[in-house]
Amino acid sequence: MKRSLCRVLGAILAISICLPLMATRVAAEETGDGTAVELSQQEPASNPSEPDSPEDAPDLEPPEPSEMDSPSEGGQAVPADDQGGVVQEADPESSLGIPLLVPMDRGPANVYVNGSTGDDGNPGTEAEPVKTFEKAKELLEVSGGDTIYVTGAIALSGVTGTWDLDGKTLARGDGYHGELVRLSSGAILTLGNIVLDGRSGDGATGVVTGSDGGGGSLVGVYGGSALTVGEGSVLQNNHIESRGVWYPEGGGAIFANRSTVNVEGGTIRNNEAVLGGGIYGIYDSVINMSSGTITGNRAIRGNSSTLPESYGGCGGGICAANGTDANLSGGTISSNSAFERGGGISMGTYYASEWDSPVLTMTGGTISDNTAGSSGGGIFVQAGYSESGNGGTPTYSIAYITAGDITGNSVTATGEGSPMFGGGGIYVNGYSSMYTTFHNGELYLANVEISGNSAATEGGGYAACPVSVTEISLTNGAAFYGNTTDEGNARELYILAASYLGAHSGDPVYEISPSMLGGGAYKWMYDDGTEVPLDDLKGVLSALYNQTLSLSNDLAADDPAVQRALGLIKVRITGNTSVTRGGGIGSNGSVFIGKSVETTEITVSKTWSDADEPDGTRPASIKVNLYRDDEYVGYQIMEPDDDGDWSMTFANLPKNDANGHEYTYTVEERVPEGYMAVVEGSAAEGYTIANILSTSVAVTKAWVGPVGDPVTVHLFADGVDTERTIILSADTSWTGSFNGLRKYDAVTGSEIAYTVSEDLVPHYSATVSGNAADGFTITNTNSETVDISGTKTWADDNDRNGIRPPSITINLLADGAEIAEKPVTAADGWSYSFTGLDKYDPSDGHEVAYTVTEDPVPGYPAPSKDTTSRTRIIPPSPQRGIARLRGSSCPLSSLSA
Numbered sequence: 043m044k045r046s047l048c049r050v051l052g053a054i055l056a057i058s059i060c061l062p063l064m065a066t067r068v069a070a071e072e073t074g075d076g077t078a079v080e081l082s083q084q085e086p087a088s089n090p091s092e093p094d095s096p097e098d099a100p101d102l103e104p105p106e107p108s109e110m111d112s113p114s115e116g117g118q119a120v121p122a123d124d125q126g127g128v129v130q131e132a133d134p135e136s137s138l139g140i141p142l143l144v145p146m147d148r149g150p151a152n153v154y155v156n157g158s159t160g161d162d163g164n165p166g167t168e169a170e171p172v173k174t175f176e177k178a179k180e181l182l183e184v185s186g187g188d189t190i191y192v193t194g195a196i197a198l199s200g201v202t203g204t205w206d207l208d209g210k211t212l213a214r215g216d217g218y219h220g221e222l223v224r225l226s227s228g229a230i231l232t233l234g235n236i237v238l239d240g241r242s243g244d245g246a247t248g249v250v251t252g253s254d255g256g257g258g259s260l261v262g263v264y265g266g267s268a269l270t271v272g273e274g275s276v277l278q279n280n281h282i283e284s285r286g287v288w289y290p291e292g293g294g295a296i297f298a299n300r301s302t303v304n305v306e307g308g309t310i311r312n313n314e315a316v317l318g319g320g321i322y323g324i325y326d327s328v329i330n331m332s333s334g335t336i337t338g339n340r341a342i343r344g345n346s347s348t349l350p351e352s353y354g355g356c357g358g359g360i361c362a363a364n365g366t367d368a369n370l371s372g373g374t375i376s377s378n379s380a381f382e383r384g385g386g387i388s389m390g391t392y393y394a395s396e397w398d399s400p401v402l403t404m405t406g407g408t409i410s411d412n413t414a415g416s417s418g419g420g421i422f423v424q425a426g427y428s429e430s431g432n433g434g435t436p437t438y439s440i441a442y443i444t445a446g447d448i449t450g451n452s453v454t455a456t457g458e459g460s461p462m463f464g465g466g467g468i469y470v471n472g473y474s475s476m477y478t479t480f481h482n483g484e485l486y487l488a489n490v491e492i493s494g495n496s497a498a499t500e501g502g503g504y505a506a507c508p509v510s511v512t513e514i515s516l517t518n519g520a521a522f523y524g525n526t527t528d529e530g531n532a533r534e535l536y537i538l539a540a541s542y543l544g545a546h547s548g549d550p551v552y553e554i555s556p557s558m559l560g561g562g563a564y565k566w567m568y569d570d571g572t573e574v575p576l577d578d579l580k581g582v583l584s585a586l587y588n589q590t591l592s593l594s595n596d597l598a599a600d601d602p603a604v605q606r607a608l609g610l611i612k613v614r615i616t617g618n619t620s621v622t623r624g625g626g627i628g629s630n631g632s633v634f635i636g637k638s639v640e641t642t643e644i645t646v647s648k649t650w651s652d653a654d655e656p657d658g659t660r661p662a663s664i665k666v667n668l669y670r671d672d673e674y675v676g677y678q679i680m681e682p683d684d685d686g687d688w689s690m691t692f693a694n695l696p697k698n699d700a701n702g703h704e705y706t707y708t709v710e711e712r713v714p715e716g717y718m719a720v721v722e723g724s725a726a727e728g729y730t731i732a733n734i735l736s737t738s739v740a741v742t743k744a745w746v747g748p749v750g751d752p753v754t755v756h757l758f759a760d761g762v763d764t765e766r767t768i769i770l771s772a773d774t775s776w777t778g779s780f781n782g783l784r785k786y787d788a789v790t791g792s793e794i795a796y797t798v799s800e801d802l803v804p805h806y807s808a809t810v811s812g813n814a815a816d817g818f819t820i821t822n823t824n825s826e827t828v829d830i831s832g833t834k835t836w837a838d839d840n841d842r843n844g845i846r847p848p849s850i851t852i853n854l855l856a857d858g859a860e861i862a863e864k865p866v867t868a869a870d871g872w873s874y875s876f877t878g879l880d881k882y883d884p885s886d887g888h889e890v891a892y893t894v895t896e897d898p899v900p901g902y903p904a905p906s907k908d909t910t911s912r913t914r915i916i917p918p919s920p921q922r923g924i925a926r927l928r929g930s931s932c933p934l935s936s937l938s939a
Contacts, residue, residue: 152187153178154215156194157224168193168215175205175212175223182210191215192222195262198229207236209274214241219249219283222260225267225301233275233308238295240280240313248282248294248315255289255324258282259297260313263327268302271334275308282315284354286346290391291315291354292322292361294339299324305331305373314340316354317391318361319378325397326365331407332372336360341380341388343458350392352459355381356422357388358412365398365437370446371406378412382457383422383469385412389439390424390471392459394480399426402441411450415457417628418469419618420448423483425471425631431479438481438631441468444488445612452619453628463507464620465628466495472509472631474548482511482631488518489559490613490635492534493599495625496526500592501536504633505624508540508585509548512629515636516555516696521607522564523595525625531569532592536623539583539590546630547585553694554579554593555636556668556676559610561699562603563675565596576668576676576692642697644668644707645728648680648688652735653786657716659735665712666731668692670705677712718782737785739796740817741768743776747824747882750803755820758797759783824882830854830892831875834866843901851897856890857883863897 153166160173166181171193178190190207193215212222222238225231238260240246248258256262260280263269271277277295284291294313296303303321310320319339323329336359344354358378362368368387375386382392386409389400402421409420426438453464463469472482492503502525506512512535514520522534535554541547556576557563566574569592583589597604615626627633646666652659663681667674680690698704709729711719718736723729741755752771757764757780768778780796787794796814806822838846854862854876866874876892883890898904 151185152189152191153181153185154191154193155196156192157196158194160194179205179207182207189213193218195221195224197224197226198231198267199225200227200229202230204232204234205236206234206274209235209237211237211239213237213239214246214248214280216246219247220251220257221248221262221297224256224262224264225269226265227267228265229267230270231268232270232272233277234272235274237276237278239276239278240294242279242281242312242314246281248280249285250282250287250289250291253289254299255292256297256299258291258315259293259295259322261296262293263296263298263301263303265299266301268304269296269298270304270306271296271308271310273307277308277310278312280313284316284342284345286344286348290317290322290324290363291344292317292324294319294322296321297324298322298327298329298366300326302328302330305329305334305336307334309334310336310339310359312338314342316342316344316356317363318357318388319380320357320359321361322357323360323362323366323368324364327362327367329360329362329366329368331368331370331375334373336373336375337377339378341378341382341384343381350458352382352416352457353392355383355415355457356391357384358414359386359409361388361391362400362402363391364395365400367401367403370402370404370409374408374410376408376410376412380412380414380418380422380457382416382459383414384418385414385451386410386420388418388422388424389441390422390426390483394424394426395437395439396427396432397437399436400424400439402439402443404441404443405445408447408449409451410447413452413454414469415454416459416461417453417463417465417471419451419453419464419466419620421468422465423468423470423485423631425473425483426481428479428481431481436481439483440486441470441484442486443490443613447614447616449614449617453621453624455621461620461622463501463505463628463630464497464622464624465505466497466618466620466625467615468627469624470510470627470629470631470633472507472511472546472629474509474545476548477545482509484632485627485629485634487520487613487633487635488637489610490520490615491608491611492520492522492615492626493524494616495618496528497620497623497625498528499623500527500529500532500590501534501623501628502527502532502625503534504627504629505532505536505620506538506550506552506628506633507546507630508538508543508550508583509546509631510537510550510552510629511632511634512537512550512552512554513634513636514554515634516557516559516561517636517699519555519557519559519636521558521560521604521611523558523597523601523604524599527625531594533594534566535591535593537583537591538588539585540588541585542588549582549585551582552580552591557670558603558607559636560603560606561670561673562601562606563673564603566676567594567596568592569594573677575665575678577678577690579676580694640697641694642707642725643695644692644709644725646680646690646692646709647728647730649730649732650688651732651784651786651788652717653791655735657735659714659716660733661714664688664714664733666690667710667712668695669708669710670695672706672708718784734788735785736781737783737796737814739780739783739798739814741770741778741780741798742817742819743770744819744821745776745824746821746884746887747806747826748887750806750822753803753820753822754801756799756801757783758799759794760787761795761797823884824887826881827878828881828892829875829877830879830894831873832894834872834874834896836872838902845901847899850899853895853897854879855893855895858891858893860895 154168154171155178156171160171162172162177164170166172172178175196189211251257260277280294282291292315294315295310319341320336341355341358358380359375389402423441424439429436448467452466455461470483470485473480503522525533663679665677667677682688707725711731713719717733720732757766770776770778798818800808800820805826809821812818849865849867852864852874853860864874
């Protein structure tokens with residue numbers, strides 16, 4: 043009883059509080075001129091404004107959760123009525139003991155619009171919405187509200203307009219799941235300073251209802267219409283439910299069908315759909331983006347029990363299908379996600395396009411930090427039908443990228459589709475060539491840096507599947523460097539041939555430039571660290587043998603060749619990641635980097651001059667280096683054909699640089715051991731390399747006596763001066779070698795006899811020992827001589843005792859050993875000399891120490907040890923070149939006093 047009384051009193055109270063609002067509404071209906079909002083300003087200050095919907099209510103001081111969330115014992119909470127109040131059960135412990143009305147102070151009134159059932163003569167309430175945006179804006183300006191709620195799409199047909207709401211919001215109304223705006227029949231609409239909000243945060247959703255796939259987006263653009271998202275406009279928070287219908291549930295913010303969308307400074311954010319979380323274009327639509335931001339949008343997994351699990355989730359930011367072109371010249375597509383493919387942009391969907399080829403043209407802008415579950419973290423390029431497979435109209439997707447940044451995107455392998463070749467930055471899909479009705483997707487890149495990308499297994503920069511086509515040209519080409527893989531293999535490029543991948547099995551064709559953008563030579567290396575020959579940079583891998591090509595570039599960012607390339611870069615594919623392969627680019631389709639230019643080729647042939655290799659040293663193959671304007675490009679391997687002819691061709695070489703300068707190509711052989719190479723010819727006529735079995739002649743210089751000045755040694759072949767010389771000196775450790783000598787005579791085939799001789803060295807005689815095989819030694823022996831002379835003096839008082847002998851014997855000692863003696867008489871004047879003595883010992887070259895002694899003289903004591911003053915050693919005459927000998931000890935006989 044108490045509870046019933048409370049309800050009655052509460053109802054009476056509610057009616058009494060709301061009477062002024064009811065009166066105001068009646069007045070508005072009577073005038074029919076939209077003055078209802080103005081009249082509502084006449085409400086008593088103590089009464090709240092009429093609410094348009096429960097979500098407009100301001101925050102109130104809520105009761106305790108138990109009172110708010112559940113009814114009182116034995117009763118039910120009373121819902122909000124249409125007059126702006128909420129009746130609640132009274133708190134059993136309340137001092138009043140009666141139900142209380144909690145007024146919802148809604149603030150200024152918002153406006154409702156319904157493009158189907160509305161009428162601009164209505165007051166713009168939820169029950170009586172207006173029909174047009176212009177009227178809704180007018181009412182909102184008068185009321186001071188901040189939101190126009192849409193309960194039926196605002197339709198524009200064949201008109202041109204600009205919507206500016208001073209930053210206020212056009213939002214989906216409660217219980218409505220359709221588009222907010224629908225353009226048709228060539229309508230043109232520009233949005234500026236307006237927020238379109240799907241209110242997914244409030245639980246509102248979009249639902250596709252049209253047979254054309256539209257109905258659940260914020261804006262549907264049809265029939266040749268055009269929408270421009272301008273400065274200050276925001277399209278946000280729209281979630282399109284996936285109910286598993288066949289037709290795409292696409293375009294979280296914008297759905298374009300045979301129409302144009304321009305993004306010119308606005309923001310498209312936090313929307314989601316099965317296809318095209320931000321924008322979905324279909325049937326030859328055009329999506330242009332020159333500035334602005336597409337961020338935080340999601341392409342979600344489809345909810346169909348009859349379609350493949352991975353049919354949805356394409357194009358987190360943009361999905362362009364069935365002939366839709368996307369032109370990106372500026373702006374940023376970032377932090378979007380796709381459950382399957384194309385985190386930033388998906389050119390195509392899970393299925394091959396059936397209408398025309400979707401084409402992406404990127405001449406600027408940034409695609410960054412997007413993610414995809416299976417392929418194409420930044421961009422996905424789908425395969426499609428060939429001309430023959432679609433009645434003469436190809437439908438495969440194409441991407442032309444000539445400028446812009448693709449960075450920080452990733453493939454996570456969290457989707458249902460295969461992430462085998464990932465493509466953190468870009469993924470291109472394809473089909474085996476045996477399926478002639480299908481055609482690879484195509485990617486064209488120019489002036490591109492591919493660096494700092496990473497993959498878990500292979501292809502940090504680029505990884506390609508068996509049905510791929512890979513062409514990387516020099517002109518407007520690429521700079522691959524600094525990419526990584528977890529295992530350190532195939533850091534830059536990886537291409538797989540396989541026969542076990544069904545429709546994606548095949549023999550991939552590839553052609554990779556040996557030089558990077560700007561002409562600097564790559565340093566392509568295999569996983570084992572060996573250099574890659576140039577002809578291995580072009581070919582076809584065999585699926586039969588599951589062949590792979592794994593390449594890394596050993597050049598770092600500070601290398602001059604890389605720096606030259608970076609000065610020309612316009613496209614940057616950097617910092618992207620894949621948890622499988624292809625950190626920068628993953629491909630199962632066709633990738634063309636750079637452009638085709640006029641090419642030339644250089645032929646090289648080989649002859650052998652080795653007497654039919656009697657020594658058995660001729661190699662099975664040789665390596666030939668190629669130089670372009672004297673800069674090393676790479677090498678190729680030459681082998682004999684079945685007829686024993688040696689020849690090869692450096693093919694597909696750019697003839698000119700970007701400025702029209704014609705390159706000069708030269709070759710050089712990596713000469714095999716035991717041979718010398720002589721190169722003749724020209725690039726135009728072809729080069730011939732003659733391999734000549736070679737030998738070398740070593741020469742060593744030995745000195746007997748003081749070491750002399752540098753000497754010149756001449757080489758003779760079969761006794762004839764070859765006019766080849768070497769200089770031996772202390773700087774060469776007195777050794778040298780004549781290298782690159784023909785071992786056999788080119789005419790007779792006989793082995794050449796090599797000998798050496800030396801220019802005359804003054805005061806030395808030369809002898810040559812050894813042979814050409816073991817090396818020659820030229821010994822220079824010093825030929826200088828000395829004379830030793832002296833005079834005998836007597837201290838015997840002029841032979842007072844008469845015992846002076848008629849002669850004495852003088853002995854000559856060399857290094858203390860007697861080598862000669864000579865009698866000395868009075869007739870000689872008691873003088874003596876020894877002449878023509880070797881100044882240096884011919885056995886080891888040391889300077890000989892000469893001394894003289896005399897035999898004992900009877901009656902005379904032994905001469906004093908200090909007899910130098912009594913002994914005179916006469917030096918040789920200068921013209922004989924004999925050195926002066928002084929200070930020797932000559933013990934001569936003397937008389938004591």
